[in-house]
Structure formats: C-alpha cells, structure tokens
Amino acid sequence: MYYFRKWSVTHSRKLETLYRFFEPVFMALHPLWNTAGYDRVEKPVRIVEKVVKNLMFDCQMCGQCVLGSTGMSCPMNCPKSLRNGPCGGVRLNGHCEVTPEMVCVWVEAWRGSRNMRGNEAIQRVQPPVNHAYKDSSSWLRVVRQKSATSQNEGRP
Amino acid sequence: MILRHESHHHPLSEKAGHHSHGRLERVLRAGKFAVTTELAPPDSAQAEDVFELARVFDGYVDGMNATDGSGAHCHMSSVAMCALLTNVGYSPVMQISCRDKNRIAIQGDVLGAAAMGVSNVLCLSGDGVQVGDHPEAKPVFDLDSMSLLATIKTMRDEACFLSGRKITSPPKMFLGAAENPSAPPFDFRPHRLAKKIAAGANFIQTQYIFDVEQLRVFMDKAGEMGLLEKCFILPGVGPLASAKTASWIRTNVPGVYIPDRIISRLAGASDQKNEGQKICIELIQQIREIAGVSGIHIMAYRQEEAVAEIVRQSGVLEGRVPWYPGCEDQECLEANL
C-alpha cells in the first residue's frame, strides 16, 4: 500500500535494524530449513514474505531483494524497473515521469538511504534482475546462499 | 563469384590506452574540445537519407549520436544508421535504449555493430513508452542503463557475455552514458555519475542544460569526488526555436527543464529563432569555462542546419576542422588523429 510504502522509507533506519536482527535468526534456522527441505518450506515462507513485504513495500516478489541498498524503497515499483538509480526524467516536484501521481521510487530511495547506517550501499552497481527468481522467496535464497558460502569457507 | 563487402573507409589503427579505434575517443584523449551532435533518424528505408542528414554537420562535429527510438517513437534503427555512417568514415555514437530490447538482443547488437566498425555506444534506460507513438507497446527494461554499461564493459574487457560464455573477438567500444544534473534528486546526481563510471562509463553526455549554475554545482561536486579525471563530460545544449516551443518542451519532454527567464527572453525577442541560437552559443561559451568539461553535445532537433553556425560562432573548435568524408586537407586529418 502506498501509505505504508512511504512509511517504510521514512523509517528505513528502524527497518534496517530489524533486518539486521532477523537475518542471524533466519540463518540460525538453516539446519531446520535444511532438514525440512528448502523446497518444501519455500511455499509457506514465500506466502508470509509476500504478505509482509507487499504491505510494507508494495513488494513485487522479484526474489532477489535489494531493499537494503535502495533506502527501503522497492525499485520494482519503478515503471522502468530501474535498480540502479533514477532515470533522467524525474519531474521537478520529484514525481515519476511515467506515473505522475507517484513520487519517483528513486527520490524515495535516496531519502531512505540517507537515514541508514549502510548508506553507501546505494552506490553498489546492481546486476540485472534474474527473471527466473520471480515469485520465489528472497529470504530463503539469502539464507541458503550464505550458509553455502560459510560452509565452503572452511574448506581447503 | 563471391562479392566482397566494399567499405569506403579503412578503420583507424589501434592506439595504446584507447578502448576503441574511434575518432571521438582520439579527439577527447588528445585533450581537444570535442563537439558531438544528435542525428534524428529518418522514417525511411533509404541509406541516402541518412547520409543527407549527416552531411549538414560536415566539418563541425567529432561525433553524432544516432538515437534509438528516442521519445519512444519508431524510426530507422540506431545500429543500422551507425553501420552506414561508419562505413563512410564518420564516428557515430550508437544509442542503446533498454526500453525495447532484452539482454540477448542487446548483446547481439553490440557484437554486430562492432563488427561493422562502430566504436562508440551510449547506454540509456530510455523514455517510457507512454510518450511515444506506440503507447500500447510492451516496455522491456530487462537491463537498466547501469547494468547495460557493466554488460558491455564485461563483453569488451573480459571477452564474455553476461552468461559467462566466451566471446572470441570482443567489441572494442568507447562507452558512454547519460546524466541529467537538472533533474531531482539533485544530491544524488553526482553519486549516480560515480556509479556510472564504476559501471564502465568512459564519457558522459548530459540532457539539455539551461541552468549553467546548476551544472557548475554538479561539476564541482564531481570534481571533489575525483570523478573528472575518470571520464570525459560533454554537457548537452540546444537551440530553442521559439518561446512556444520551449514551453511545449518543458511540459511534454521528460527531463528537460527550461527556466522562466529563458522563455521570457525568447518571448521578448523580435527574431525568436535567432535569439534561441544566440542563447545556445552563450551557453556553450559559459559551459566551456567550467573545469572538467571536455566537450559539448548539441541537440538541435529540426534545427540541424543551425549546428554548424552555432559551433562556428561559439569558437570552441579554435580553427580545428573535424574529419568528414572527402576532407583531404592534411591539416584536418592531422589535427584529429
């Protein structure tokens, strides 16, 4: 919802803290996910993630969340799906070139990012979207990938 | 009998430290003040129409951008125009807009263009389809301008596609990107420039600048951030035909911001078209003085024939004659290469 979306950007720092708290919790649950099978937990986790993030960010479930680098403003709400910053057409009042009634997603992203501890993250060049991840859980993907790297780290 | 493709033009030799074989990169790296312009593609299937458009700039520009469905209107493709122009020796800039093609099509076009000798690309996100003549078209936006830059840089420097698959002969491209210092969020713009440079931009052409002060603030910040040594910046300018056109552009063309004072100056002039050109010349002269500016990009849609005079009167070429087909003057060749 547009109202909550704006609220999330305004409270980007609090949400960042929340994310930082939840990530290790999710990571600690890796053995559980693993035993149950990632494929089997995918559906329930995805449903929860979708409800929560849709409400808070108008999340489009791209499956590769970058909210931490975009000031908690979901870039998939940009009509051009720009994931690396605003286009050159942003209106002088900060509204979107394509959808004039909406504030540009990247004007919001810049605002949100200024409050965050990781405010440099917005400078990271994001790779193109992997469309194969659409409608899958980004949370589980992060846990799975991070656990895989940490397991591999100890290896020769 | 096998017919060999006949090219009128012999490609320039490679130069150490250069990304491309192109003339535009040579001019910029030689520290000359470069002039580029924009070529509005024809709505025709005639090669001659392209040459005719290019000819009006002969001797006044170092490069010309062949737009890629600009304003989301359909015209001859940028890749084809660039192939035609390169074939006779011009140094066109191929614009690629992410609006119309996905990563498979774009990477293929880059290889094809490079094979035909094209050596400059400008990576753009593109205007939304809603402003064009096919508002019902599907907007693609598979990549964005930033990931497009990174993609072509990878193709060029690491000789592989986004998928990681090897390219046997990489495209030698001089990579360009756009910036708009006049669009919000203003504080973000220099950081966005930094990001574009990190993604691979070698040169930047900006959207129309009408507020020189605003550009100066942007350039100062870019200087502070150490960006000006890392890429060539060519601010964009253009003549306005009348106060009415200016007002129309201001309300209808995304990203072009024209201050009231310019519009009232035009409205007050007896010959508005001439006044528009005068303003353009003044802007070029003021912009040129800003530290870190390497050239100028003149966009004169429907006033292409005025570009030569604008360049001449601005004096930015300092007597240099950019190369053009048929120019045999030794001075002209040597000054550029």
Ligand code: SF4
């Ligand atoms: S104005 Fe902002 S939200 Fe709209 S298309 Fe451009 S970057 Fe996206």
